[in-house]
Amino acid sequence: MTGAPLSFEAELPWLVAAIGVVLLGLCAWQLVAQRGRRLAWARRTALVVLAVAMAMRPAVPGGEVPTASIQARVFIMVDTSQSIAAEDWGSEPRLAGVQEDVVEIARAFAGADLSVISFDSQAVLRVPLTDDGSAVIEMVRSLRPEIAQRSRGTSVAVARDLLRTELERSEAADPASPAIVFYLGDGEHTAEGQPESFGDVAGLVDRGLVLGYGTAQGGRMQASGFDTGQEPGYVQDPSTGGDAVSRIDEGRLRAIAEQLGVSYLHREPALPIADALQPMAEADGEADLDRTEEARLELAWLFGAPLALLLGWEALSLARSLRATRGGFQGRGA
DSSP, rough: OOOOOSSEEOOOOOHHHHHHHHHHHHHHHHHHGGGHHHHHHHHHHHHHHHHHHHTOOEEEEEEEEEEOOOOOOOOOOOOOOOGBHHHHHBBBBBHHHHHHHHHHHHHTTTTSEEEEEEEESSSSEEEEESSSSSHHHHHHHOOOOOOGGGGOOOOOTTTTTHOOOOOOHHHHTTTTOOOEEEEEEOOOOOOOSSOOSGGGGGGOOOEEEEEEOOSOEEEBBBBBOSSSSSSOBBOBBBBTTBEEEEEEOOHHHHHHHHHHHHHEOOOTTTTSSSHHHHHHTTTTTTTEEEEEEEEEEOOOOHHHHHHHHHHHHHHHHHHHHHHHHHHHHHHHHH
């Protein structure tokens, strides 16, 4: 299936366009009228253009996803701690395997409501329940390990309370649909104390899988940081002075699976996961992988960083103007 190279999915496109035209007209007028402040009005023009572009929700075709009639609530929990960067998924980081498997989960449960929770030193609801599988896939593909400088240690159960909240909320809204939970991680627990049990969540879960990534030999971890322009280094082990090595903790992963009342599956690059997913998906409907529809890859997020920078610049300029104005008033009062 093919489509237009670029499409827009704004909720009220004509309203967005009308507001954009008015604001751009104002900016153009000020650019001509206030020649001494052209830089400021050029900045504001760029702000308007970026804001309108985001509101229009541009997207390009992003491949095809299968159509289906599966009725289920699927919760995907993804480990984004520093250890998920360990390079023992073949020669790639574990996160590469996690991302590949999320794509397969989204394909197998096409048509179901999908949600994504990431966890490292804290748990974050990345995607509330949605039937847009392509949005889930693109979000997970953009995930990166936690910034090393921010890490305060990771509990394998840090997302338990958030998962429980989302399960209870969704069950109240749709009690007829089963809840399916996928936990994707390496079991490495670096927080102080023992992790909390998922046992009190099990009653809300109909089925699922705990998927484990990594090897007993372990792998080095490229350090995640703020400066993407620098050559990435590896996380260091202060006790040895060399590169730190992360190893899978299958004991903890099996314990989580037992607490949730689901099965545990160790993942390897050459081991397909479709065979494990298909029976679970078919229990709630039919997923015809031969019938597909075009997925959309939204591009609005690309405008977020430059928009934030311009807003920061505008705020700084406004603060300077206010200080100058206040100083002028004080000078007159003296």
